[in-house]
Amino acid sequence: MDAFHRRLIEIGLSAAAQHGFALAGGYAVQAHDVVDRVSEDVDLFAPYERRAEMNEAAEHTIQAYRAAGLTVDTEVNTETYVRLWISDPTTNPTADPEYATKVELVATPLVHAPVQLSIGPVLHRDDIATGKMGALYTRAAARDYIDVASLLIGGHYTAQELIDLATADDVGFDKTYFAQMLARITRFDDEDFLRYQITPAYLHDVRTQIAAWHRDLTEGNHDGRPRTSQLRHNVSPSAQPPQHPPSSMPGPSLT
Numbered sequence: 001m002d003a004f005h006r007r008l009i010e011i012g013l014s015a016a017a018q019h020g021f022a023l024a025g026g027y028a029v030q031a032h033d034v035v036d037r038v039s040e041d042v043d044l045f046a047p048y049e050r051r052a053e054m055n056e057a058a059e060h061t062i063q064a065y066r067a068a069g070l071t072v073d074t075e076v077n078t079e080t081y082v083r084l085w086i087s088d089p090t091t092n093p094t095a096d097p098e099y100a101t102k103v104e105l106v107a108t109p110l111v112h113a114p115v116q117l118s119i120g121p122v123l124h125r126d127d128i129a130t131g132k133m134g135a136l137y138t139r140a141a142a143r144d145y146i147d148v149a150s151l152l153i154g155g156h157y158t159a160q161e162l163i164d165l166a167t168a169d170d171v172g173f174d175k176t177y178f179a180q181m182l183a184r185i186t187r188f189d190d191e192d193f194l195r196y197q198i199t200p201a202y203l204h205d206v207r208t209q210i211a212a213w214h215r216d217l218t219e220g221n222h223d224g225r226p227r228t229s230q231l232r233h234n235v236s237p238s239a240q241p242p243q244h245p246p247s248s249m250p251g252p253s254l255t
Contacts, residue, residue, distance in 0.1 A: 001027065001030065002038075002039075004088060004101065005027070005039070005042060005101065006119075007068075008042045008065075008086055008101060008103055009023060009027060009042055009119060009120070010119070010120065011061075011064050011065055011068055011070075012042060012044050012061055012064070012065075012103060013044070013119075013120040013121060014064060014120075015057075015060040015061040015063070015064035016044055016046070016057045016060060016061050016105065017120065017121050018060075019046060019050060019053040019054075019056065019057035019060070020046040020047055020050040020053065021044040021045065021046040021057060021105060021121075022044065022045060022046070022114035022120075022121035022122055022123050023042075023043070023044065023119060023120060023121065023122045023123065024043040024044060024045035024106070024122075024123045024128070024131070025039060025041070025042070025043030025104075026038075026039030026040075026041075026043075026143065026147070027039050027042065027043070027119075028043070028122050028123050028128050029128060029132070029147050029150070031117050031118075031119055031122045032117075032122065032125050032128065032156075033154075034125075034128075034147065034150045034151060034154055034156060035146060035147060035150035035154070035198070037143070037146055037147075037196040037197060037198055038195070038196045038197045040101075040102070041101060041102035041103065041104065042101065042102070042103045042104070043103075043104050043106065044061075044103070044104065044105050044106070045105075045106045045107075045108055045110065045123055045127075046105070046106070046107050046108075046110075047107070047108075047109070047110045048080070048107050048108055048109045048110070050107060051079050051080050051107035052079075054078075054079055054080060054081075054082065054105065054107055055077075055079075057105060058074075058077060058082040058084075058105055061082075061084070061103075061105065062074070062084065065084075065086055065103075069088075069089065069090075070086050070087065070088055070089070071086070071087040071088075071089055071092075071100075072084055072085070072086055073085040073087075073097075073100070079107070080106065080107040080108070081104070081105070081106055081107070082104065082105040082106075083102060083103075083104050084102070084103040084104070084105075085097060085100040085101070085102055085103075086100060086101050086102075086103055087099065087100045087101075109169075110123065110124075110127050111124070111126060111127055111130070112124030112126055112127055125156065126165060129151055129156070129157060129162060129165055130165045130166065130168075130169045132144065132147045132148050132151065133148060133162055133163075133165060133166040133169075134166065134169065134170070135147075136148050136178075136181055136182075137166065137173070137177070137178055137181055140181045140184050140185075142188050142192040142193050142195075142196070143196055145185050145188075145193075145206060145210055146193060146196060146198060146206055148162070148210075149205070149206040149209040149210050150206070152209050152213070153205055153206070153209055159213050159216065163175065163178075166178075175217055176217075178217070179214055179217035179218050182210050182211075182213055182214040182217070183214050185207065185210050185211075190203060193206065
């Protein structure tokens with residue numbers, strides 16, 4: 001984990017955990033030993049029911065960062081979402097946004113209480129998995145394929161269990177559309193994945209896992225266990241999803 005990011009996480013949690021916030025996003029995936037990859041920002045999530053505390057939580061977090069000698073710029077500040085840009089004046093004296101780190105505080109529907117890990121409170125793994133499925137369903141960034149595939153590769157969930165989590169979060173979750181989003185992995189070059197500092201061998205596993213799941217969904221195998229022997233070339237690069245997902249998944253979907 002990047003040392004500066006760890007510092008931001010520790011300071012942020014020390015200020016915001018009292019308001020129900022816990023580590024989310026890529027670093028939460030890492031904290032649960034799902035996959036070790038680079039993350040570009042810090043995400044802190046709280047239950048939607050505590051959204052009334054957002055203003056106070058944000059103020060406490062900003063004060064904590066400034067007390068630690070950091071520069072804070074607030075880009076967005078709403079009842080459910082705050083986006084901060086944090087800089088260390090010793091390495092970024094002009095607070096150049098290009099070298100600042102984004103910290104987001106989000107109030108979102110969560111099912112479980114956070115778990116306490118060595119780094120502090122972290123979202124429950126089921127909430128993380130639900131959010132990652134939502135991210136792949138709506139955004140499908142390279143990191144979303146890494147994270148969802150890793151949930152399967154590591155044996156944390158079966159494919160059917162991930163589908164069940166997504167469906168419980170959004171009754172409009174459409175498996176046909178989801179299969180099309182899986183197929184879109186082919187639009188990424190290897191470099192798009194390797195920038196997250198995973199190995200080429202692991203990237204092969206990610207592509208293979210996603211291709212197998214796509215094949216299972218499109219060929220009607222619903223036993224929840226992707227045929228990981230299928231190669232990435234089984235996903236057609238011409239497969240295109242609809243313009244918009246059939247339903248927008250609420251909750252921590254874009255992590």
